[in-house]
Amino acid sequence: MQKYICHDCQKTLVKNEEYMPYKSGSETFIKCKQCHKENSALKNFQPTEVYSRVVGYIRPVQQWNKGKQEEFKDRAEYVVKQPACC
Ligand SMILES: [Zn+2]
Structure with a gap:
């Protein structure tokens, strides 16, 4: 299984934890539920x-x-x- 790390807080997501994927070209960035709640926009990813x-x-x-x-x-x-x- 792929390891998911939150783009904002660098937290490693545990199994079955909710997250929000962001697609940018061929790359996918992940935000944990709490970071997505605080700021739903993906910044500083380029x-x-x-x-x-x-x-x-x-x-x-x-x-x-x-x-x-x-x-x-x-x-x-x-x-x-x-x-x-x-
Ligand atoms: Zn986070």
């Missing part, structure tokens, strides 16, 4: 395409090779507090 710089080009990270994707995970984000000029 993957985000992240672009970043690799070997001088801005390319979607998903299209990078495996080695560069692993390197991307090690990158640190930072905020520049003061502009470099002026």
Whole structure:
């Protein structure tokens, strides 16, 4: 039997528990009864395409090779507090 996990609360649904399926293309998302009661709309289910710089080009990270994707995970984000000029 397929394991059902609620999209919103990540709870694993037990056997015979009520749930609401949402179809999006070939994917199906599941919401438990309580989460569906709180908010019946399915949100934040589409993957985000992240672009970043690799070997001088801005390319979607998903299209990078495996080695560069692993390197991307090690990158640190930072905020520049003061502009470099002026
Ligand atoms: Zn839930």
